[in-house]
Amino acid sequence: MNLEIDIKREKKVSYVHLKGEIDAYTAPALKNKLAPISEESEPFIEVNLKDVEYMDSTGLGVFVGLLKTVRKQGGKLKLTNLSPRLERLFHITGLDSIIEISRKGED
């Protein structure tokens, strides 16, 4: 019940790969890891959620916070490879109309 956070930089884009569970236990570390890359000027961040097996409102909160910083800095945030479960979570909370997301297999 952990979360592996892997951040790779390719030119201007930060690719974040997450593996495991995003809950109240793992969210604070995720927030800390994402903070420095989101505070740059014009950050472009793509988060791959393919291997995220579980996520609840604490995870959603992290991404809302991330979006706020990224937009303030004039950048862009994209969440990719959402499973049907995660997609549903973004849909029922209305976040799918606020954060750019794409389904598994769409990229």
Place this chain on the structure above:
Amino acid sequence: MDKCIDYIEMKIPAKTEYIGIVRLTLSGIANRMGYTYDDIEDLKIAVSEACSNAVQHAYGHNENGEVRIGFSLFENRLEITVSDDGKNFDLSKMKENTGPYSPSMPIEKLSEGGLGLFLIKTLMDEVTIDMNSGVTVKMSKLLNEERMRNEQTSWSKTKQ
């Protein structure tokens, strides 16, 4: 007919690292009862939200608290109670910033939390919150076939 068949209880220290253990126990129980994959995932989120609330709001940084989770197994549903002895959170305040986001909200004003209760209510069939000494969230989810039967009854009622 509406008799609790079995009751399982667990108690965890009020620390976020144990919420995953509650999820594991819960999926074991729900799987055994015959819930579908999607229903089990819904249950996991709802129960985790209630546990996170208890750990973070009731106890804050006091890690000596405990959270009790009770699973009542009925023939047609699973009823779960999550309770703590911490301080009551301000429910009215919590309700204010709960609910889905809408695209018209300015990004900088979006709240980074407070969706917990909304998710519990959306994902479960029945939810009650008691505040006496501490908070007790009681929630239940019907087994799939049972829900379908209920929907059919209400549908035929509206038809008449």
